[in-house]
Amino acid sequence: MLDREQVLHVARLARLELSEEEVERMAAELSKVLDHIEKIRELDLDGVPPTSHVIDVVNALRADEPEPSLPREVILAAAPEPLHDGFGVPSPGAA
Amino acid sequence: MSDLVDLTAAAAAERIRAGELAHADLFEAYRARAAADQLNAFTWVADGPPAGDPYEERPLGGVPVAVKDLFCTEGVPSQSGSRILEGYRPPYTATVVSKLAQAGAPLLAKTNQDEFAMGSSNENSGFGPVLNPWDRGRVPGGSSGGSAAAVAAGLAPWAIGTDTGGSIRQPAALCGIVGVKPTYGACSRYGMIAFASSLDQAGPLTRDVTDAALMLRHMVGHDRRDSTSLEFPGEIALPRAEALTGIRLGVPEELTGDGGGVEAGVRENFEATIALAERLGATVEPCQLPHAPHALSAYYLIAPAEASANLARFDAVRYGLRVDGEADLVSMYSRTRDAGFGPEVKRRIMLGTYALSSGYYDAYYGTAQKVRTKIAEDFQTAFERFDFIATPTSPWTAFELESKTADPLAMYLNDFMTVPMSLAGIPAISIPSGLSDGLPVGFQLAGPAFSESRLLDAAYALERAIGFDGSEARK
Numbered sequence: 001m002l003d004r005e006q007v008l009h010v011a012r013l014a015r016l017e018l019s020e021e022e023v024e025r026m027a028a029e030l031s032k033v034l035d036h037i038e039k040i041r042e043l044d045l046d047g048v049p050p051t052s053h054v055i056d057v058v059n060a061l062r063a064d065e066p067e068p069s070l071p072r073e074v075i076l077a078a079a080p081e082p083l084h085d086g087f088g089v090p091s092p093g094a095a
Numbered sequence: 096m097s098d099l100v101d102l103t104a105a106a107a108a109e110r111i112r113a114g115e116l117a118h119a120d121l122f123e124a125y126r127a128r129a130a131a132d133q134l135n136a137f138t139w140v141a142d143g144p145p146a147g148d149p150y151e152e153r154p155l156g157g158v159p160v161a162v163k164d165l166f167c168t169e170g171v172p173s174q175s176g177s178r179i180l181e182g183y184r185p186p187y188t189a190t191v192v193s194k195l196a197q198a199g200a201p202l203l204a205k206t207n208q209d210e211f212a213m214g215s216s217n218e219n220s221g222f223g224p225v226l227n228p229w230d231r232g233r234v235p236g237g238s239s240g241g242s243a244a245a246v247a248a249g250l251a252p253w254a255i256g257t258d259t260g261g262s263i264r265q266p267a268a269l270c271g272i273v274g275v276k277p278t279y280g281a282c283s284r285y286g287m288i289a290f291a292s293s294l295d296q297a298g299p300l301t302r303d304v305t306d307a308a309l310m311l312r313h314m315v316g317h318d319r320r321d322s323t324s325l326e327f328p329g330e331i332a333l334p335r336a337e338a339l340t341g342i343r344l345g346v347p348e349e350l351t352g353d354g355g356g357v358e359a360g361v362r363e364n365f366e367a368t369i370a371l372a373e374r375l376g377a378t379v380e381p382c383q384l385p386h387a388p389h390a391l392s393a394y395y396l397i398a399p400a401e402a403s404a405n406l407a408r409f410d411a412v413r414y415g416l417r418v419d420g421e422a423d424l425v426s427m428y429s430r431t432r433d434a435g436f437g438p439e440v441k442r443r444i445m446l447g448t449y450a451l452s453s454g455y456y457d458a459y460y461g462t463a464q465k466v467r468t469k470i471a472e473d474f475q476t477a478f479e480r481f482d483f484i485a486t487p488t489s490p491w492t493a494f495e496l497e498s499k500t501a502d503p504l505a506m507y508l509n510d511f512m513t514v515p516m517s518l519a520g521i522p523a524i525s526i527p528s529g530l531s532d533g534l535p536v537g538f539q540l541a542g543p544a545f546s547e548s549r550l551l552d553a554a555y556a557l558e559r560a561i562g563f564d565g566s567e568a569r570k
C-alpha cells in the first residue's frame with residue numbers, strides 16, 4: 001500500500017523528520033490501517049452530501065468590534081525565543 | 096476523612112450549602128488523597144482552594160473538580176499529555192473550567208491523558224500510563240484515563256474530560272463510573288487543546304448520574320469565544336425517574352452483534368441490563384443502523400485529518416518545545432515535531448496528512464464525510480421509532496497494560512460502539528452496569544441532539560435498579 005517514498009513525501013508535508021526506523025514502521029502500520037479503512041470506498045454514496053456540520057446551524061455572526069487582547073509580554077512569556085518584542089525564528093532561507 | 100470521600104459530589108455540595116461541612120475540609124481530604132496517588136492519574140495537584148470565594152452560596156458548594164490536562168488553566172501546566180507542551184502554563188482558562196469555578200467547583204488537579212487525546216488506554220501519555228484502580232495491572236481506558244481513574248479511586252469527587260470518539264465514555268466504562276458525551280456544541284471548546292474540532296466535546300466523569308447532571312448543568316451554554324457552541328435549550332434537569340415506563344429502547348444489531356467482537360462477559364451483562372430495563376417498563380426492540388459498522392473507518396479518516404491540521408500549530412515558535420535544526424526554519428519545525436510527538440500522534444498526523452493530500456482528498460476525506468452523513472441519517476431514522484439506542488460502551492472490560500500496544504488497529508477497535516454517536520454529534524452516556532470477572536462493564540445509552548435531560552433521567556432509573564457498588568475501587 002504505502003511505500004517508503006510515499007511515507008517520506010507525507011512526512012515532509014507534515015513537517016516530521018522521521019528516523020529510518022520510524023519510516024519503516026510507519027509504512028507497515030499505515031498500510032494496515034488504510035487496508036481496513038478502504039472498505040468504505042465500496043459503499044454506494046452517489047448523491048450523498050458530505051457532512052459539513054453535525055448540528056443544523058446556519059451561521060454564527062457577531063459585530064466586528066475591537067477588544068483588548070492579552071498583553072504582549074504575557075504571550076511572549078511562553079515563547080522559546082522572544083526577540084525584539086516578537087518571536088525569534090531561524091531564517092527561512094538559510095541552509 | 097474516609098466518610099467525606101464516600102459522599103457523592105452532589106451530597107457533599109448539599110452538606111456544605113447547609114453549613115454541615117466546611118468546603119476547605121472537603122478540599123483538603125481530596126487534595127491529600129490526590130497528592131498520595133499511586134495510579135499516575137495526575138499531572139498537577141493544587142495546594143488549596145482559591146481563598147475568599149463564598150462557596151456555601153454557590154450551587155456546587157466548593158466541591159473541587161479534577162480537569163483533564165488538555166483544558167487550558169491559567170498559570171497551571173496544561174500539556175495535553177504531550178512532551179511537546181511540557182511545562183506549558185497558558186495565559187488563560189478554558190470556558191468550561193471557568194464556568195465550573197464560577198458555579199463553585201474550584202480546580203483540584205489536572206489529570207493524565209493519552210497524548211492530544213489520541214488513545215483508548217492512556218498508554219500514549221507522554222507522562223506515563225495511568226493504572227486502573229480495580230486492577231493496577233490493567234489500563235483505565237482513554238483518552239480521559241486520568242479523570243476516570245481519579246474519580247473511581249476517590250482521588251477526586253468528580254472530573255471533566257473530553258470525548259472525540261469515546262474518550263469519556265470508554266474510560267468511564269472501564270473504571271466503573273458515569274461518563275457523558277454531550278451534544279456537539281453543548282459545551283464551549285474554547286481553551287481545549289484541539290484534537291478533531293468537528294468531534295471534540297467536553298463532558299463530566301462522575302460517580303453517579305445525579306453528579307453528572309449537576310455538573311453538566313453548569314458546563315453547557317453558548318460562548319462567544321466558540322462560534323460552534325450553542326445555547327442549550329432549557330436547564331439540564333436533575334434526574335428523578337424511578338421507572339422506564341413508555342421508554343422505547345432500540346438495540347442496534349450492527350453494534351451489538353458479532354461484528355463488534357464483544358466479550359462474552361460484556362455481552363451477558365448487556366443482556367441482563369436490557370432485561371432489567373424491560374422490568375422497569377421499557378420496551379426493547381432490535382433496530383438497524385446500517386452504516387454504523389463503517390463509522391470506525393470514517394472516524395479514522397476524519398479525526399486524523401482534522402488533527403493533522405490542528406497540530407500544525409506546534410511549530411516551536413510561540414510555545415512549547417524547540418529543537419534546533421540546521422540553521423533553517425523547516426528543519427527546526429521537523430526536528431522539534433519528531434522529538435516532541437509520541438508514536439501514536441505521529442501515526443495520526445501521517446494518516447491525516449495523507450488523507451488530505453493532493454489526489455487523495457476526495458477518495459478519503461470526502462468519502463468519510465459522506466459516510467458520516469449516512470450515519471447521522473441512520474440515527475435520525477432510528478429515533479423516529481425509539482427514544483434511545485442502547486449498546487455496551489466498550490467491547491471489552493479493562494485490558495492488561497501493553498496487551499494491545501503492538502497493534503494500532505486492534506486498539507482502534509475499542510471505539511467501535513462509541514464512534515457512531517460522535518460522528519452524528521448526538522449525546523450519549525455510559526453507566527456502570529455490573530462486573531465481569533471483577534472488572535466493571537459499561538452500558539451506553541444514546542439519544543437525539545439535546546436530549547440530555549431525558550437521557551440522564553433514563554440512566555438514573557437504570558442506575559437505581561442496577562445498584563452498582565464502586566466502593567471497592569476507592570479502598
